[in-house]
Amino acid sequence: MTLRFQRLLLILLSLLFLLSAILLILFNSKKNIVFFYTPSELLENNVELNKTIRIGAFVQKGSFKKIADRTYEFNLSDKKNFIKVMYTGFLPDLFREEQGAVIEGILISKKLIKASTVYAKHDENYMPNSIKKSLELNEYWQRKY
Amino acid sequence: MVSIIGFLFLCLSIITNLFVVFANIINFFKLSFNKIIFISRFATIFILLSFLTLIFAYIISDFSNYNVFQNSHSSKPILYKISGAWGNHEGSMLMWITIMSIYSFIFSFVKKIDESLKFKTIFFQSILFILFSFYLVFVSNPFLANNVNVSDGLGLNPVLQDPALAIHPPALYLGYVGYSLIFSFAIAGIVEKKINNEWFRVLKNWSLFCWSMLTLGIGLGCYWAYYELGWGGWWFWDPVENVSLMPWIAGLALVHSLFISKGEQVLTKWIVFLSILCFSLSIFGTFLVRSGILTSVHSFASDPSRGLFILLIFFLITGFGLTIFLLKMPEDKKSIKLLLLNKTSSLIINNIIMIIACLTILLGTIYPIIIEVLTDTRISVGGPYFNSTVLPIMLPGFLLMSIAPSLSWQTNKLKNYKYYSLVLISLSVLIVFISIFTYLNPWLFIGLFLGSWIILASLIAIIFIEKKSFKLKFLKNINAYIAHIGVGILIIGITFSSLLKEENDFSLNVGEEISFANSIILFEEITVESKNNFQKLRGKFIIKKNDINFAQIEAGKNYYHVSKTITTEAGIYHDWFKDIYILLGGQENEKWSIKIYNNPLVSLIWIGIFIMVISGLLGVTKK
Incomplete structure (x- = not known):
């Protein structure tokens, strides 16, 4: 192999890496982005069912129910609208009614979501800014010192 | 009083650095290089004294200092009083510039470097110091006085009340800030046209040291997150983790490139560019975290003006670095020997892969910001994106x-x-x-x-x-x-x-047994204990295998009175082959909810x- 040919191969190899990286990014950014809504925004927008989304609002007073062992049901509301949440698993330490909470889950219908993760105020320091902002918007974010 | 002394030392340090900078531009005292370098060492001593003063204010709980009042409490153990000094935004920025100065201090003692090169490096280092110290003085001063007379402070974020706070940030900063010296030295090299074997050798040693410290810092951070956050994992592709990974990868590419050019003096342009990139990425990461644009576990009280200031510093430094780089582009003395599969070509491919990986992480991290600015839609890019892009890219x-x-x-x-x-x-x-x-x-x-x-x-x-x-x-x-x-x-x-990883939720009464991952776990008792500044709730678990008790785990929560927060304290049993990781949840009708993870071979990560x-x-x- 001549030196020229070897270098050409190297350049082609690098371009191949770059191309596959770009394809990977394009392919995955479509699949792995999670959109964030408030209950009202969810109603306004046409959100596809069976998609993973995040919802941030507060836990409606009197809506929290224990269905079975570690299975719960509650409403997330932003004063105007609400959505029912079903969740099986570990609730955060500071999950309370009338407290801000964010859930990530799969939308089953316009009014029901099956949550896979629940973030409550416990994670105050660990919340994406976008989520915090929407809680602030609805006056359910209080920084406590 | 203590605050005033601390601020005074800070100002003295800035003045000394300003003197060093001006002495270089217009040398009206006709001072020799050695004298100016000697003077620059005082700047380090002053800033070190300033930093020690802040620590002292924390130790004696001087609440007339606003920073101490905001982030400390008299009932805190002494270790957290000391480490609390850098457990907040202002204090950590003071540590940032202190470390920056210490680097140039130690560098000033390095022998076998051309004098003018050493002098220029310290000159650039002083400029960087001044930029960051202005930031400190104007938007995040740790020595502000507290106007209100208070009897006690607001307390340190309970999550941070951990021995890891004593070493994780200093190690991390030794990495991040160390790249400032790499930056200064690289720029000094091209300005002075002194790119020779010495330059390569010194750059290799320092960048390897910074990289090692950054690795240590990130590793400690992972370990801390593993046992403190109680999420069963150690890496979450959180923005803060991503921004630390970017300079880490760039630094790794730099170390490897320097290896190619050892004695050969090739790839000089690329090496200078990487040196600039490492420090730029460090500052950019700081900007993303401190501005509050991305919030994460490391969220400091955020303030838009701070973000703007750091962004300004970022553009100034990166812009300056790149301009000098473009104007005084160094030329290679030899051409590189590039074959299909020799050491050089594999190192170059490795560099290409690392840079692509770095860009992929950068894209995923700032994508939500771009989307929010452009379309006002809020999105999050989570772990799956990074796992399915960065990992395949790294495979070759x-x-x-x-x-x-x-x-x-x-x-x-x-x-x-x-x-x-x-x-x-x-x-x-x-x-x-x-x-x-x-x-x-x-x-x-x-x-x-x-x-x-x-x-x-x-x-x-x-x-x-x-x-x-x-x-x-x-x-x-x-x-x-x-x-x-x-x-x-x-x-x-x-x-x-x-x-x-295996993960299971249980509801258990005290005294109940369950079988999990080939062993039996007995929930023995619940204890409540009052400590100085928190209350400790612990569940005691005994792991049995073949009827022999071979380990005991305590998992629970701490309740901190001062900040009224609860922290989860995971109970972990370490073994060479697996970790059993227990979280204690809430209590309902006498039953406690418990989450147990079986994490195999985690020990290999730390090793x-x-x-x-x-x-x-x-x-x-x-x-």
Whole structure:
């Protein structure tokens, strides 16, 4: 192999890496982005069912129910609208009614979501800014010192 | 009073640095290089005194200092009073510039460097210091006085009340801030046109040291997150983690590029560019975290003006660095010997892969910001994106690193290739064999194969080195292989712990037993204990195997009165092969909800990182 040919191969190899990286990014950014809504925004927008989304609002007073062992049901509301949440698993330490909470889950219908993760105020320091902002918007974010 | 003294020392340090800068531009006192360097050392002493003053204010709980009032409490243990000094935004920025100054202090003692080069480096370092100290004075001053008379402070964020706070930030900053020196030295090299063997050697040593410290800092952070956050994992692709990974990868590329050019003086442009990039990425990360644009576990009280200021510093420094770079572009003295598969070409491919990986992480991290600014839609890019982009991108690099150190510089031949192929074939057969008899998913297969292949290939290389000994000098010689073995171990650890993780929720009464991961776990008792500044709730669990009690785990929560927050304290049983990780949840009708993880081979992650840090430090001392 001549030196020229070897270098050409190297350049082609690098371009191949770059191309596959770009394809990977394009392919995955479509699949792995999670959109964030408030209950009202969810109603306004046409959100596809069976998609993973995040919802941030507060836990409606009197809506929290224990269905079975570690299975719960509650409403997330932003004063105007609400959505029912079903969740099986570990609730955060500071999950309370009338407290801000964010859930990530799969939308089953316009009014029901099956949550896979629940973030409550416990994670105050660990919340994406976008989520915090929407809680602030609805006056359910209080920084406590 | 203490605050005033601290602020005074800070100002003295700034003035000294300003003097150093002006003495370089217009030298009206006709001072020699050595004298100016001597004066610049005082700046370090002043800033160190200033930093110690802040620590002192924390130790004596001087609440007339606003920063102490905001972040400390008199009932805190002494360790957290000291480390609390850098557990907040202002204090940590003071630590940032202190470390920056310490770097130039130590650098000023390095011998065998051209005097003008040393002088220019310290000059640029002083400019950087001044920029960051202005930031400190104007938007995040840790020495502000508290106007209100208070009896006690507001307390430190409970999550931070952990011994790891004492070492994680300093180690991390030794890495991040160390790149400021790399930046200054690289720029000084091209301005003074003193890019010679000395320059390469010094740059290699310092960048290897910074990289090792950054690795240590990130590793400690992972370990901390693992036991403190109580999420069962150690890496979450959180923005803060991502921004630390970017300079880490760029620094890794720099260290490897310097390895190619050792003695050859090639790739100079690329090396200077990487030196600029490392520090730029460090500042950019600081900007993303401190501005509050991205919030995460490290959220400091955020303030838009701070973000703007750091962004300004970022553009100034990066812009300046790149302009000088473009104007005084260094020329290579020799051309590089690039073949299809020699050491040089594999190192270059490795650099390309690392830069692509770095860009992919950058894209995923800032994508939500771009989308929010452009379309006002809020999105989050989570772990799955990074896992399915960054990891595949890195794969060819991992494959290459197994044999790269043994490749030749001059030819396409691999020494002892027969042994390599023999081991490779038997390893493949063995792993295929294992995968037939057990359940191995593709990723597990790839991870196991890559990890063990990297370890084996590096071992073969070590075996074939003539003149083996157990002296430190020999270890220094093979430090690259040792580091790669560390990576192999890390890969196996990551693969197993993330893919074979078992996770289970239980509801248990006290005294109840459950079986989990081949052992029986007994929930023995619940205890409540009052400590100085918090209340401790602990569940005691006993792990039994074949009716023998072989371990005891305490998992629970702490309730901190001052900030009225609860922290989860995971109970972890460490073993060479697995970690049993227990979280205690809430109580309902006498039953406690409990989450148990079985994380296999997590210990390999810490061992791998430790090996990488040690071999990096060995490389620094190598001649």
